[in-house]
Amino acid sequence: MxxxxxxxxxxxxxxxxxxxxxxxxxxxxxxxxxxxxxxxxxxxxxxxxxxxxxxxxxxxxxxxxxxxxxxxxxxxxxxxxxxxxxxxxxxxxxxxxxxxxxxxxxxxxxxxxxxxxxxxxxxxxxxxxxxxxxxxxxxxxxxxxxxxxxxxxxVTIPSRIPNRSSSHPLKFVFLGKITPRKGIDDLLNAFASLPIDQQNQVQIVLAGTGEEEAAKQLAKQLGIENHVKFPGWIDEKQRDDLLSQAQAFLLPSYQEGLPMALLEAMSWELPCITTPVGGIPEVITDQETGLLVEPGNVQKLACAMQTLIENESLRLRIGKASREKAKDLDxxxxxxxxxxxxxxxxxxxxxxxxxxxxxxxx
Missing domain, CATH: 3.40.50.2000 (Glycogen Phosphorylase B;)
Structure with a gap:
């Protein structure tokens, strides 16, 4: 090999x-x-x-x-x-x-x-x-x-999943290379467009390497730097710890094959906001196993975030369905x-x- x-x-x-x-x-x-x-x-x-x-x-x-x-x-x-x-x-x-x-x-x-x-x-x-x-x-x-x-x-299927009911604050996670191709700028702009009271309910974690400084600068310009964390590249244990603590996963990419980070998030029973590119729409069905928005559509991306912030029962239902789908990929x-x-x-x-x-x- x-x-x-x-x-x-x-x-x-x-x-x-x-x-x-x-x-x-x-x-x-x-x-x-x-x-x-x-x-x-x-x-x-x-x-x-x-x-x-x-x-x-x-x-x-x-x-x-x-x-x-x-x-x-x-x-x-x-x-x-x-x-x-x-x-x-x-x-x-x-x-x-x-x-x-x-x-x-x-x-x-x-x-x-x-x-x-x-x-x-x-x-x-x-x-x-x-x-x-x-x-x-x-x-x-x-x-x-x-x-x-x-x-x-x-993907490896975790044996135990944490109880995510009544979680606060909410943690929305991204894993991967921090580049425009992955939709990082769209993600930050979408979050910045949310009402302040909803921003205050969420912590965004962008875990990975790439154009981190540019992303940090954009977060600062948008006035959301206090809501966005950049832990850098994390190992497998840190990844699993982060996904177990999260309430949603974000991947608004423009191009993909079939991203491992997405499948890992699904295996951890997380609802995913992502885009119908590459093989993603074959594992994510909109409103069932995730939320799909077109690449570059910042307004709809913001609406999807807002939906998961406001609707805990939907978050939990989609998360359970995404894990069931991930089991097919064991x-x-x-x-x-x-x-x-x-x-x-x-x-x-x-x-x-x-x-x-x-x-x-x-």
Missing amino acids: LGPNPDEKGGMGKVSKLIRENVAESIEIQYISTWNGKDANRLTNFAQALMAFLWQLIGGKVDLVHIHISERGSVLRKSIIILISLAYQKPIILHTHGAEFTQFHEELPKPIKRAVNWMFQQCNYVIALSESWKQFYIKNCHLAPDRVIRMYNP IKRYCVFLSDIYEQSAKKYDRNEMAVKNTISH
Whole structure:
């Protein structure tokens, strides 16, 4: 398995880590980090990854290659991995994650786009994070429908959920990269538009790294800095502690694959205010398992916040429904299905290899 550093601050790192921690004991995963999350050491890290990968291949220790990919530089790095895997005739599973892959793919020059499509076509299976992403890869990368498998991201389901009745003050939480793409400016502007008495009932927690200083400056300009906390990037325990203390989750993104932070919030029985982008509308049904607002619609975002502030019974009902939906994405179920894909890929490769040998012998 090849992907980002396990401690990488994003969904790819979380998914790969969950798989390795929960996969069947009959499957041995050797994980190689192709990127450590730091631009300064990117080339060195990738060169080391290539050497480690080649060493495994030469030693005959590889039965299947599972590659996590996003967009831009990730596509270049993983294309090299795909070519090497093909040279060694190893079955390949390409696990796509890129929230911005549509724009990246659209802007590629035609010869490079054809090359990227060809790379995708050489893989035994391409895993897409949602049905909408599956259809994108089929249509735009010209993949056979039976080669693209929709697999929503997995999540660990907490065994116990706190009682959130009569909570005060309310804690509305965001987890992820603090950037305009995630709707941070919209979130702050929406909260600032609420009546003062409602603002006083809520603490906004923006946990993550990125453009923190710009967000802090905007909060100050809007006069809401006393209501907004920036704890920085938090580890898994801190994340779980924060989600257990929260009453709602906010993610007004403009682009997404299927965000792990959203699924984690759902597993903690939180009502989520988010946008119908990427795979989100396939797990969030408006007014049932969450509240959906169009990206950039600050007024409706403010109304959604206001609704959850005023209506405790709705908060609790949507939270319970979101947790029930998240149970369908339990990592244990996910790994059973993934094990089947591994087995099918290996068998398909064995059949293809046997067919080639029979052709040569005749």
